[in-house]
Amino acid sequence: MTTTLLSCAGRTVGRYSHLPAAQDGRPFLHPVTTLAGIPVTEARPADHIHHLGASVAVPDVAGHNFWGGRTFVRGQGPTELDNHGVQRHLGWKLRDPDGFVEELSWEAGGAELLREHRTVAVTPLSPTAWALDFSFSLTNRGSTGLSIGSPATNGRPGAGYGGFFWRAPKEPAPPVVFGAELDGEEAVHGSAAAWVALAGDGWTLVFAGATGETRRDPWFVRGQEYPGVGSSLAAVRRLTVAAGATLVRRVVTVVADGTLDRETADAYVRRVVTA
Template identity: 40%
Template sequence: MGTHEGPGGHRVKLTHLHGERVDVAHGGVRLLSYVYAPEAAFEAPKPYLHPLATLSGGVVTDYRPNDHRWHKGIQLTASHLSGQNLWGGNSYVHGEGYLELPERVGSMTHEGFDEVRAQDGLAVLAERLTWRAHDGSAWADERRRVETAVPRRDPGAWHLTLSTSVTNLREEPLRFGSPTTEGRELAGYTGLFWRGPRAFRGGRILTADAEGPEVMGTQSQWLALSGEFDGVDGHATVVFAHAPENDHTGERGTHPAHWFVRNEPFAAVAPSWAFYDELVLAPGDTLIRRYRVVVADGRWERGDIATYLAEQPW
């Protein structure tokens, strides 16, 4: 086990339980655990962030809920990848629904960390991973970076920035899809995925210019979901934002991202890589994405969100 702390009163504390997880804490509160020890094969083993908590300690993620055991906090996923399932659980097949097809379920294996450190109000993880098909063959190489930042000015929130670069190792294209690209309406989940706690069912969904479940499948620079805790008093808001270079509008002629979001029968958000159309990654090419996740105490309004995002440089 290793522990790193930044200097002074604005510090974050990072604790590495080697072979298992990395915890990041601030002010005596564990803000997150990054778990990289592999779990059940049918759940498509891969690293995940859980628990994720507000500065006051309210947990805003769920882990292995009884409806989807492979939902674990925040994960990077690939529900349909050239016929393989790096999402976990049953696989959607057009005309047949969800089927138990373990021969399709792959994994994202942790290969090592290049950086694990905490300095002042920032904690950094830089990780190498291999995306593997069910037979263990290496399909993609990933470089991932997770940064946890607590602002000096206390807005009642902190954020993490997740960056990923996925390089196709195969001699043929990697085809990223979703249940929607396979024929299921409004089920375009793939890529970064958050599963909210059970208490956040029915939570408020907000974007810069719309509100409610009807934002499913639309585009926006950011999306937020607010819910009220069980067990402790208060609300929390979780905001998901695209980095400026992401193709969230498609204006750069690249593959546009659309939001997958639900507040019933559970709370979930994904800035989908392949909502309506497949994303095709040629051999040797690299897919690069960067996201920010803001975890805030309270029920934030549009102005609160816009102010926080504007004050935190990328």
């Protein structure tokens, strides 16, 4: 396991890890903390051992599982399949204390399906808040289109996860879920809101889509079962990446100490998305 530390205002706020190329899996950020040191990610929890902090995870790329765990098969349900892919670290274009630029290869069945260019940057916002700017571009290196799906597109309603995903810590009480104009998990889940937030015990995470395409992607939100937020690439219908084409997404996450109200969360989002 190779790790890279991320710093903000002289404090370590994140650890980024990637596995050796020979192992299945994906790079991920964990632990990520507030400036006061409160952990706001969780990795390999007992309820979903394939949840890895903050990462890019897709359950169906042309039938290959880059999420982990079982694969949802139409008419059959969650099924153990030998179809797991790996996001292989190829090298750094930039590697500084406040961010990095990385090249990765998405491989399955001995072939490269996608080449990823990933940029992660840390931005200080206040004495109690900072932002994690996470963007990724996926280029289809093959000669035919690649279809990206989800359990929802494969027959499981409401399970349109896949893309940027953040697993937060599970606490005795579920987090408060709210958005720019909506309140509660049921209302926020599946919406294409400008931003969504989870507020836990002494911390708040605010997730904002930072490009036009990202803002059109529905949010996948869990609070009661477990705390997690993702930006869905294929929430309702499959998404095809044409041969030679590139898919680009960018999510900026505000990591704050304390409980933010809607006005403060919105003010932070306006700063980080327009920066």
